[in-house]
Amino acid sequence: MAAVWAPVVGHLLLLALLPSTSSHMVFDLGGNVYPTGEFHATMHIGDPAKPYFLHVDTGSNLTSLECKVGSKVPHPVYRPTRDKPVPRNNPLCNALHQDVGEPEKPHKTVCNYEIHYLDGSWSHGVLIHDKFTLPSGITKPDIAFGCGFEHGGSHETTTGVDGMLGLGRGSVDLVSQLKRNKIITKNVFAHCLSSKGGGYLSIGDENVLSSPVSWVPMAPRTDRNHNHYSPGPATLHLDTKSISTKTMEVIFDSGSTYTHLPEGPHAQLVAALKASLSKSLKEVRDPSLLHPCWKGPGGFKSSDDLKKEFKSVMSLKFHNGATMIIPPEKYLIVTGHGNACFGMLGRKDIGDMCIIGDITMQDQLVIYDNEHGRLGWRASQCDKKPKSKSDIFSRM
Structure with missing residues (x-):
């Protein structure tokens, strides 16, 4: 009987020693260069969590979801609740505006934004926050992201995604927020895009540095x-x-x-x-x-x-x-x-x-x-x- 329980006890001890947060997480990527035109990670957002396809974008430092009713996206359009907006005087809002600039018409109470991308496209929306369920399923940190209501320009992305996974060099990008929330210990990430389609996104893995x-x-x-x-x-x-x-x-x-x-x-x-x-x-x-x-x-x-x-x-x-x-x-x-x-x-x-x-x-x-x-x-x-x-x- 002891031999039967030994592996179980070993696993329980391992769980006790592991921290409640993950210092390294890996996301599968879908998509390809052709004909899809993008690579995306599936992120589970909200409480209860719902899946969304987010285009992995190192050229944008803000994660965002399409929030306009009637938008042609793979999943039901994200619907924020009234208690989710980030206030205009919140430090996260100031950090976002330092990264992307002040909007032409700043809102008095909520944090609105305007982003212009390298491909000439643009997006307007409001900064909100909600829970992200990470791969381990144990931690569900509040992450700030954009809820986009207007966009235009020559998007290279397709309607095969629900939004953007902002990994750019900024203050409110996903990796920086995960580090501030002590979910990861190092602001390090890597992506691997396969010519066969798909790939993976690794966040917080210090092993890649060696x-x-x-x-x-x-x-x-x-x-x-x-x-x-x-x-x-x-x-x-x-x-x-x-x-x-x-x-x-x-x-x-x-x-x-x-x-x-x-x-x-x-x-x-x-x-x-x-x-x-x-x-x-x-x-x-x-x-x-x-x-x-x-x-x-x-x-x-x-x-x-x-x-x-x-x-x-x-x-x-x-x-x-x-x-x-x-x-x-x-x-x-x-x-x-x-x-x-x-x-x-x-x-x-x-x-x-x-x-x-x-x-x-x-x-x-x-x-x-x-x-x-x-x-x-x-x-x-x-x-x-x-x-x-x-x-x-x-x-x-």
């Missing part, structure tokens, strides 16, 4: 680079050829599906890429509206087929000597029509910035170490989720 990765210091926060994660300036190369003598300010933005380049370097890159291709590829138009696109001799069925026809490798070389390698499967997508389309877009309105989107982050563990002010990345199998302490409870 991983063999390419580390680059975070660029200082400035008026221009205020809420964004930037490893600083880099030069763009195609194979051994430098695309431009000018450096670009790189920004990591998981809220962008594709990677964005200034018009000049983009045109130079496309010209250099075309010159490197074999005559077996034919340039075609594709319903995805991406450009340029190519048809191969037998068409393309998966990213593995890209390697047979596209040999050129891109790279971003940073000031400290670190390099981000960008093989064909991280700058091309295979569409539903069997074409290979270029997943880097040229833009007039971003100056000399290079916005690294999901397509280029695929199959890489990207680490945001706010404790030491650095960013890191390494090749990884993102379809294999690591274990967390919460797994102990899920197996009991």
Whole structure:
């Protein structure tokens, strides 16, 4: 009988020794670059908790839910109660406005906001708070987030999500709030986006800091680079050829599906890429509206087929000597029509910035170490989720 009870007693002792909060949590991600256009985590919000799909966005420091009645979202629209708004004089409201700026028409009693995103879209709403049920299910902290009533602009996201999971470099982002609530001990998180679809988001895991990765210091926060994660300036190369003598300010933005380049370097890159291709590829138009696109001799069925026809490798070389390698499967997508389309877009309105989107982050563990002010990345199998302490409870 003692032998039967020994494992149970062991588990009970383990539970007694573990803290009531989790210092490390892992969320499964759904979605893909194409055709979904986003990666999302399922967050359980409210009491009783209800599930919502939130687009993982390192370019926004505010988590938000769509609250407009009639919105086309996967789950029933979140309905806040009257006792949930964050007051206008609350420190969280002041912190939010320091991050995103004061709204044109500030409310007298509640904390309203206006956010403008890198892709030109915008959102208006009210800051509220509600309970978030975390993976362990034990702690349900109150987290402040935006309840959006108006939005517009050229959203890259689809109606496949209920809102945004703000992980940007700010004061009211989810990770900062979890640390203030003593749910995690370190302001560290990492995401791994799989080219097969899905992936995972890890929050508070200190083990990733000792991983063999390419580390680059975070660029200082400035008026221009205020809420964004930037490893600083880099030069763009195609194979051994430098695309431009000018450096670009790189920004990591998981809220962008594709990677964005200034018009000049983009045109130079496309010209250099075309010159490197074999005559077996034919340039075609594709319903995805991406450009340029190519048809191969037998068409393309998966990213593995890209390697047979596209040999050129891109790279971003940073000031400290670190390099981000960008093989064909991280700058091309295979569409539903069997074409290979270029997943880097040229833009007039971003100056000399290079916005690294999901397509280029695929199959890489990207680490945001706010404790030491650095960013890191390494090749990884993102379809294999690591274990967390919460797994102990899920197996009991």
